[in-house]
Amino acid sequence: MEWIVLLIAGLFEISWAIGLKYSHGFTQIVPSVLTVICMIASFYFLALALKSLPLGTAYAVWTGIGTIGTVILGIILFKEPVTAVRIFCIALIVSGITGLKLISN
DSSP, X not given: OHHHHHXXXXXXXXXXXXXXXHHTTTTSXXXXXXXXXHHHHHHHHHHHHTTTSOHHHHHHHHHHHHHHHHHHHHHHHHOOOOOHHHHHHHHHHXXXXXXXXXXXX
């Protein structure tokens, strides 16, 4: 259950990171408000997950989910470049997250 809560926290992290782009430096009110709501939700679910998960593992997984999701959505939404090096780096992050989850209790 705590891993699902951590996944939810990671999804909210992706949302607020993308929201930052749409808020244009917090000059657009609706995207700015939604971004702040997603930030609060992300931290809330991370805090819930940390009740039972190791800090280092949970934080690494949370930021990894955010990083991977943000890169993928950056490619889709903002036409950021897709290169072999970027894909390789994402694969490294995924393998690190998988390894941390496998060794956690």
